[in-house]
Structures are given as structure tokens and as C-alpha cells.
Amino acid sequence: MTQKPNKKARSPKAETASRGQAGLHRQRNWIAGAAGVAVLAGSAIFNQASKRRAEAETPPEGSFLEIDGVGLHYVERGTGPAVVLLHGNGMTLQDYTASGVLGLATAKYRVIAFDRPGFGYSTRPRTTLWTPVAQARLIAKALEELEAGPAVVVGHSWGTLVALALALEAPAAVSGLVLLSGYYYGTARPDVWPLSAPAVPLVGDLMANTFSPLFGRLMGPAAIKASFSPAPVSKKFADFPIGLALRPSQVRATAADTAMMVPAAIEISRRYDQLKVRIIVMAGDGDRIAHIGPHAERFAGAVPNTELRIVPGQGHLFHYAVPEQVLQAIDDTATARSKHDVSTSESATA
Numbered sequence: 001m002t003q004k005p006n007k008k009a010r011s012p013k014a015e016t017a018s019r020g021q022a023g024l025h026r027q028r029n030w031i032a033g034a035a036g037v038a039v040l041a042g043s044a045i046f047n048q049a050s051k052r053r054a055e056a057e058t059p060p061e062g063s064f065l066e067i068d069g070v071g072l073h074y075v076e077r078g079t080g081p082a083v084v085l086l087h088g089n090g091m092t093l094q095d096y097t098a099s100g101v102l103g104l105a106t107a108k109y110r111v112i113a114f115d116r117p118g119f120g121y122s123t124r125p126r127t128t129l130w131t132p133v134a135q136a137r138l139i140a141k142a143l144e145e146l147e148a149g150p151a152v153v154v155g156h157s158w159g160t161l162v163a164l165a166l167a168l169e170a171p172a173a174v175s176g177l178v179l180l181s182g183y184y185y186g187t188a189r190p191d192v193w194p195l196s197a198p199a200v201p202l203v204g205d206l207m208a209n210t211f212s213p214l215f216g217r218l219m220g221p222a223a224i225k226a227s228f229s230p231a232p233v234s235k236k237f238a239d240f241p242i243g244l245a246l247r248p249s250q251v252r253a254t255a256a257d258t259a260m261m262v263p264a265a266i267e268i269s270r271r272y273d274q275l276k277v278r279i280i281v282m283a284g285d286g287d288r289i290a291h292i293g294p295h296a297e298r299f300a301g302a303v304p305n306t307e308l309r310i311v312p313g314q315g316h317l318f319h320y321a322v323p324e325q326v327l328q329a330i331d332d333t334a335t336a337r338s339k340h341d342v343s344t345s346e347s348a349t350a
Contacts, residue, residue, distance in 0.1 A: 054243025058094070060121045067141050073121035074114045074142070078106035081334055082148040084139070085113040088157030088181070089261070090245055090254040092120035095156065098239040100323040105330060112148055114139060116162065118253025120244060130256065132264050136165035143173050150175035152333045154326070157181050157290065157316065158257055161264055167277050168268070176278040176333035180326065181316045183290040184299040186266035217246060227316045230286035234320035272303050278336045279306040280329040284314030
């Protein structure tokens with residue numbers, strides 16, 4: 001009986017072709033993987049070169065304090081009652097110099113502007129979870145070492161959470177608060193998750209050192225426009241050192257603060273009834289980053305001793321357009337404190 005040939009059996013030529021295709025597939029995968037590694041390495045090299053260039057163009061202009069393992073960079077100018085400036089997320093203390101707030105305040109106050117941990121030239125040890133409370137405790141120790149205070153504390157955006165925490169954690173260090181474009185309550189923010197990715201351990205380090213700074217350069221103009229909208233981007237913003245903000249270390253710090261924003265606001269808002277200082281809240285009526293209804297207006301309506309000042313036609317970075325109004329708020333807060341001190345002294349001697 002003759003055995004029929006096996007139709008499933010493959011000819012030598014087919015076997016050779018199949019092995020060739022598998023080898024070609026493996027080769028393509030290897031080439032793709034090598035190309036990916038090359039792209040990551042190239043972007044990391046580019047980011048390190050950009051970092052060195054940014055730091056050469058904008059070197060540290062202030063002094064440093066070593067507090068609890070943090071190298072805290074700050075600028076101190078002027079004489080008189082103390083005023084402390086705390087910048088927002090992604091920024092540096094140069095936000096206040098570029099906008100003109102620091103220069104105006106220096107004429108009559110002892111102004112201390114800090115780079116918050118991880119921003120500008122301040123370090124950010126990973127052994128600490130840098131909540132607003134943790135940052136406030138660090139600033140309080142710095143003010144004690146500098147023998148500055150009680151101070152009018154000015155906070156912008158994320159910096160308002162640190163200013164509020166400072167008033168709650170170290171009330172003796174704070175004479176009043178001026179809060180600009182604050183995010184005060186834990187409202188929904190769909191942008192938090194994608195912008196927080198560089199804060200993820202290990203993966204975040206890879207992102208922060210490779211394509212995240214490049215993505216920041218690509219999306220930066222649109223983000224800046226949104227921060228000023230509905231007003232046009234201020235020409236003064238050209239003096240802000242964007243290169244410093246796009247260094248891998250600051251990209252990671254920005255992502256970490258972004259990830260923490262909603263829970264931090266929820267946590268600290270539970271303590272607003274403990275605030276005892278005079279507060280002036282300022283906000284642009286067109287702010288698209290921290291909408292005034294659920295934040296500035298709600299806060300001013302709920303917290304005693306708070307005055308709300310709306311800046312018409314302006315957005316999140318309104319202080320570039322009206323630094324004189326910010327100075328007026330500082331003056332009014334400082335004056336209210338002085339009147340309180342006088343009345344307290346008169347009551348004590350009566």
C-alpha cells in the first residue's frame with residue numbers, strides 16, 4: 001500500500017524562507033530597539049547640554065541656607081518690614097523679578113524671595129514628601145535663621161498653599177497673606193495625571209531626563225499663552241529664564257507638585273477655619289488655570305478677615321500686568337498689621 005504524501009509538510013525552500021522571515025523580523029526589532037535607545041540617549045545628552053547652558057545664562061543670584069539637608073536658594077533685597085515671596089509650580093523666584101513685583105517691593109520692604117525645594121537652585125531631597133506643610137516648615141526655619149518676621153507672605157498659584165500652610169504651622173512668622181491666583185480647594189483637574197508622570201519613580205526619572213523637557217519646549221508657548229489669557233502674553237515674560245524650568249530636576253519637581261496639588265488642597269482646606277491673619281486674595285477674572293468661582297471667590301466667602309480683589313481682563317499670571325496692585329495689597333496688609341499692633345499695645349497699657 002502506497003503512503004500518500006503529507007500535504008502539511010513544508011518544502012526545504014519554504015522552511016528556508018520562513019527562517020529568513022523570522023530572522024528579518026528579529027533584525028528589525030533589534031534595529032528599532034537600538035534606534036529607540038539612541039533617541040533616548042540623544043535627548044538626554046541634549047537636555048544636559050541645555051541644562052548647562054541655562055545655568056550659565058542664569059547663575060544663582062542670591063544666597064544659600066542649609067536646612068534639614070536642603071540647599072535653599074533665596075534672594076534678599078531692601079530694608080524694612082519683611083515680605084516673603086513664594087512662586088508657583090514650574091516657576092522660580094525670577095517670576096517675581098521678571099514681573100516687577102520684587103523690584104517695587106524692595107523700595108520699602110526687606111524682601112526675601114525663595115526658590116521652593118526642587119525649583120531654581122534649591123535642592124529637593126527625595127527622603128521627604130514635599131507637601132505644602134513640609135515646604136512651609138522649611139521656610140519657617142529659614143525665616144528664623146534669617147531673623148526675618150513676622151512677614152507679609154505673598155504666594156502665587158501653588159505657592160499660595162505653602163503660604164497658607166506657613167500661616168497655620170508657624171503663625172508667629174506671618175503677619176498677613178497676599179494670595180495670587182490660588183488653587184484653594186480640591187476641584188477636578190484632568191491635566192493632573194498626564195503632567196504628573198515624570199514624578200513616578202524610575203520611569204519618571206527616565207522621562208524627566210529624556211523626552212519630558214523636549215515636550216515642555218514643544219508645548220511651552222501654548223501653556224504660557226493659556227496662563228496669561230485672556231490677556232496677551234506680557235513682554236516682560238521674556239525675562240523669565242524658561243531654560244531653568246526645563247532642566248530635568250525641575251521637570252520632576254514640577255510633576256511631583258502637580259501630582260500632590262489636589263490632595264494637598266483638600267487636606268489644607270480643612271484647616272482654613274484656623275487662619276487668624278489678615279488675607280488679601282487677588283485673582284484675574286479670566287483665570288483658566290484656577291477659576292475664580294470655585295477658588296478665589298469661594299475662599300474669600302468662607303474665610304474670615306479675607307478681602308477679594310478681582311483684576312479684570314487678566315488671567316493666571318496677572319501680576320505681570322499689575323505689579324503695582326500687588327504692591328498695594330502688600331501695603332494694605334502691612335498697614336493692617338501695624339494698626340493691629342498699635343491697638344493691642346494701647347489696650348495693654350490702658
